[in-house]
Amino acid sequence: MNPAAVLFDMDGTLVDSERVWGIALSELAVHAGGVLSDAARLAMVGTSMSLSMQIFRDDLGQPGRPEAPDVAWLSNRVEELFSEGLVWRPGAMELLLAVRAAGVPTALVTSTGRRLVEVALKTLGRENFDVIVCGDEVGRPKPDPEPYRTAAALLGVPIGSCVAIEDSPSGVASASAAGAAVLAVPAELELAPVDGVHLRTTLTGVDIAFLAGLLV
Structure with missing residues (x-):
């Protein structure tokens, strides 16, 4: 599933x-x-x-x-x-479009404030997200679980059946504490292995079947 x-x-x-x-x-x-x-x-x-x-x-x-x-x-x-335009991380655009093509709901869950997110959406595509949760729209930002719990609630889905994709320790902590399955792909920071968190070096090659497998 x-x-x-x-x-x-x-x-x-x-x-x-x-x-x-x-x-x-x-x-x-x-x-x-x-x-x-x-x-x-x-x-x-x-x-x-x-x-x-x-x-x-x-x-x-x-x-x-x-x-x-x-x-x-x-x-x-x-x-x-x-x-001036943002550069996609390797494999990220392909994965996002594949998830949308599969009809799976998506959320953008970020520590960045709404004002700057609106600019970033010119690159990301507003139409690619059913829900957007910004850092200045929650009472307790990452690493607190509130942002991810909020996204799941807005989508009307159980957080335990969601996959969160993160790159930072605070984001991984937030998604894990919320109860999502977590795929971690480090960018600026190395990530130490954490029980229940799936580590990859890139999103290249990740597809919806791979994400589904993280829930098993």
């Missing part, structure tokens, strides 16, 4: 947007009079905007730096970069 739904993360899973975030964050650090460390940047992958900004301030040694102006600056810059 096919999954009841396939729940896709966005940044680093469907599109190579983590690289874009890295560019914008490095530029913001220079704007703030500092340099963002590689360790801090990697620690931000898959996290909420609030947590990312906390890591950013701590890394720059500016814990009292106001958050709102930095979020506005960063959002504007990322929007500019997203508008």
